[in-house]
Amino acid sequence: MDVAPLSIEIRPNCSLTVRGARLLFASACVMPFGMGGFLALKGFWPILPFAGLEMLLLAWALKVSLERRFHSQTITVTESNVSVESRQRLGTERVVFPRHWAQVKLRRPAASLHPSRLTIESHGRQCELGSFLTEEERRGLARRLARAIGRVNESPSWP
Amino acid sequence: MAEPHAHAAAHDDHDHKPHGWRRWVFATNHKDIGTMYLVLSCTMFFIGGIAAECIRLELFRPGLQFFDPQFFNSLTTMHGLIMIFGAIMPAFVGLANWMVPMQVGAPDMALPRLNNFSFWILPFAFTLLIGSFFVPGGAPAGGWTMYPPLILQTGAAFPMLIFSVHLMGMSSILGAINVIVTIMNMRAPGMTLLRMPLFVWSWLITAYLLIAVMPVLAGAVTMLLTDHFFGTTFFTAAGGGDPVMFQHIFWFFGHPEVYIMILPAFGIISEIIPTFSRKPLFGYEAMVYAVASIAFLSFIVWAHHMFTVGMPLAAQLFFMLSTMLIAIPTGVKVFNWTATMWKGSLSFEPPMLFALAFLFLFSIGGFSGLMLAMVPADYQYQDTYFVFAHFHYVLVTGALFSIIAAVYYWLPKWTGHMYDMKLGTWHFWLSAIFVNVLFFPQHFLGLAGMPRRIPDYAVQFTDWNMVSSIGAFGFGLSQLLFPYLIIKCIRAGRAAGNRAWEGAHGLEWELPSPPPFHSWTTPPSDAVIARGAAH
Numbered sequence: 249m250d251v252a253p254l255s256i257e258i259r260p261n262c263s264l265t266v267r268g269a270r271l272l273f274a275s276a277c278v279m280p281f282g283m284g285g286f287l288a289l290k291g292f293w294p295i296l297p298f299a300g301l302e303m304l305l306l307a308w309a310l311k312v313s314l315e316r317r318f319h320s321q322t323i324t325v326t327e328s329n330v331s332v333e334s335r336q337r338l339g340t341e342r343v344v345f346p347r348h349w350a351q352v353k354l355r356r357p358a359a360s361l362h363p364s365r366l367t368i369e370s371h372g373r374q375c376e377l378g379s380f381l382t383e384e385e386r387r388g389l390a391r392r393l394a395r396a397i398g399r400v401n402e403s404p405s406w407p
Numbered sequence: 408m409a410e411p412h413a414h415a416a417a418h419d420d421h422d423h424k425p426h427g428w429r430r431w432v433f434a435t436n437h438k439d440i441g442t443m444y445l446v447l448s449c450t451m452f453f454i455g456g457i458a459a460e461c462i463r464l465e466l467f468r469p470g471l472q473f474f475d476p477q478f479f480n481s482l483t484t485m486h487g488l489i490m491i492f493g494a495i496m497p498a499f500v501g502l503a504n505w506m507v508p509m510q511v512g513a514p515d516m517a518l519p520r521l522n523n524f525s526f527w528i529l530p531f532a533f534t535l536l537i538g539s540f541f542v543p544g545g546a547p548a549g550g551w552t553m554y555p556p557l558i559l560q561t562g563a564a565f566p567m568l569i570f571s572v573h574l575m576g577m578s579s580i581l582g583a584i585n586v587i588v589t590i591m592n593m594r595a596p597g598m599t600l601l602r603m604p605l606f607v608w609s610w611l612i613t614a615y616l617l618i619a620v621m622p623v624l625a626g627a628v629t630m631l632l633t634d635h636f637f638g639t640t641f642f643t644a645a646g647g648g649d650p651v652m653f654q655h656i657f658w659f660f661g662h663p664e665v666y667i668m669i670l671p672a673f674g675i676i677s678e679i680i681p682t683f684s685r686k687p688l689f690g691y692e693a694m695v696y697a698v699a700s701i702a703f704l705s706f707i708v709w710a711h712h713m714f715t716v717g718m719p720l721a722a723q724l725f726f727m728l729s730t731m732l733i734a735i736p737t738g739v740k741v742f743n744w745t746a747t748m749w750k751g752s753l754s755f756e757p758p759m760l761f762a763l764a765f766l767f768l769f770s771i772g773g774f775s776g777l778m779l780a781m782v783p784a785d786y787q788y789q790d791t792y793f794v795f796a797h798f799h800y801v802l803v804t805g806a807l808f809s810i811i812a813a814v815y816y817w818l819p820k821w822t823g824h825m826y827d828m829k830l831g832t833w834h835f836w837l838s839a840i841f842v843n844v845l846f847f848p849q850h851f852l853g854l855a856g857m858p859r860r861i862p863d864y865a866v867q868f869t870d871w872n873m874v875s876s877i878g879a880f881g882f883g884l885s886q887l888l889f890p891y892l893i894i895k896c897i898r899a900g901r902a903a904g905n906r907a908w909e910g911a912h913g914l915e916w917e918l919p920s921p922p923p924f925h926s927w928t929t930p931p932s933d934a935v936i937a938r939g940a941a942h
């Protein structure tokens with residue numbers, strides 16, 4: 249019996265658009281540069297460089313966080329394979345596991361306050377899934393995957 | 408498919424032990440970092456508290472008993488710096504670290520490594536600051552406001568003071584940037600801005616204020632440094648500089664800084680009162696706008712700290728009136744909290760008790776603030792104990808009480824245990840009574856003319872000083888109950904469940920915390936998964 253391949257795409261949530269980030273940045277600049285500039289005109293210039301440094305840092309932080317929107321992982325379960333395609337802004341990485349040997353593991357965190365880690369493992373290779381999800385989302389995903397992959401694990405049939 | 412099979416496949420029983428100190432030094436988890444902030448805050452609170460008790464000990468009787476005046480001034484200066492930058496600020500940042508990701512449905516803070524860095528700056532900053540007690544010339548004694556030219560007379564501690572202020576400011580900026588980016592970019596789908604809990608809102612606005620004013624502080628103390636070591640004359644009249652300008656610049660930072668220490672408190676109180684009134688918050692949007700307008704006003708009131716330096720009459724009027732305007736949004740908040748309780752089904756667990764005390768006592772601080780805002784009256788009150796009484800009502804019964812309330816509110820969430828309610832209630836009553844014994848008489852002392860920052864005083868002030876000191880000893884001792892209660896709660900206690908308080912709402916109460924791995928029995932609904940997992 250043929251089963252259509254199951255494909256799950258997960259991606260981190262990004263609640264800020266690039267436009268929103270620009271607006272946020274511009275509005276954050278108003279006070280430090282306004283006050284820094286005014287005082288510089290009065291001769292008290294050392295405030296301005298600190299304002300500049302700080303805004304550079306904010307810009308960097310926004311940029312790094314917005315990179316999230318390029319991240320995603322696609323898990324495809326076919327009859328013979330489980331493949332995980334992890335995309336970042338620059339480049340894609342693809343790992344393929346033979347389906348019969350693939351194991352879904354939800355690893356308990358080292359400390360009780362830490363998040364769990366979800367992996368697909370086989371033959372000593374492993375691939376982490378959904379590190380950017382919240383705890384419940386990751387557990388939900390683990391359950392779905394375990395179910396999807398587990399179903400085929402029952403399959404070796406008697407001819 | 409057999410359920411138990413899937414369960415076994417998904418479950419891994421290999422235990423990885425937490426790796427000792429590395430867990431903390433290289434921490435990137437928001438809960439770990441939040442915990443470290445709170446522990447640091449508690450430590451600094453007791454160190455600053457020891458300074459405070461020494462001050463009250465010296466002031467118990469007129470005359471000089473224990474400390475020489477220079478050391479006394481070091482105590483007051485260090486008490487201020489330690490409490491503001493060491494106790495109150497890190498506590499709020501710690502609470503933000505713990506709660507903001509949970510409340511907006513994010514897996515962690517936006518920039519976990521930056522988060523680690525912003526915490527670990529602080530122990531160095533405070534080692535440097537407290538270390539200044541042991542260098543020639545002693546710790547800084549010119550007051551936490553660091554006014555030149557007096558502060559320029561500090562001995563070897565001077566560069567230590569400036570550098571530690573730089574470090575503390577840097578830590579605050581990094582923390583604020585992280586909070587802003589987390590709130591803006593990491594919210595779960597459906598968590599629109601106007602659905603955010605008020606604690607998150609108040610922190611968003613606080614972070615904005617921090618970013619706006621921290622460069623001003625950094626620049627101001629840098630100019631002190633160059634005036635001292637590199638021959639500049641920014642604040643030296645002899646070289647054409649203007650010492651009063653330092654006060655303007657400092658308070659342009661300082662007044663928003665005061666609100667940085669109280670806006671998150673507003674957020675906390677807005678979470679607690681609805682929970683224990685079992686009613687939704689009255690006027691949510693009005694609360695958001697009130698916080699935003701208080702933040703805006705904080706930029707145009709700074710000179711009320713310096714009415715007596717000599718300013719044009721028009722400027723005095725402007726700053727008096729703009730200051731009084733703040734009473735309007737603050738009044739809206741107090742009204743809304745009261746209206747939330749109206750006809751609610753109230754109960755009085757420790758978080759609610761501290762929140763109620765906040766409501767009453769912070770209002771006293773607000774009213775004395777209005778008195779101080781009046782220019783002609785301020786000429787009398789300036790630099791007296793009345794000012795002390797005012798800002799300690801704002802910062803102790805305001806900011807500190809809100810932090811204690813927050814810990815009592817969220818502790819079951821953090822530890823998974825309920826704490827000793829009876830002990831918490833004792834802690835409340837002892838604190839609430841002694842804090843008034845401590846600070847209320849300072850109003851009388853101030854109105855009678857006792858100046859601030861002095862180790863000795865005229866004999867007619869003796870009685871109220873004794874009362875105040877007794878209050879201080881009582882208040883200090885009763886705070887020891889707090890860490891005891893917390894440690895006891897971490898070790899053991901009745902299981903708290905997800906929703907520790909029946910009236911509590913908000914995302915953080917939906918999650919089991921700490922996550923119980925072995926009770927993973929019900930599959931999360933697809934609705935939960937659909938939030939981020941399935942596209």
Ligand SMILES: [Cu+2]
Nearest residue numbers: 662665709712
């Ligand atoms: Cu002010």
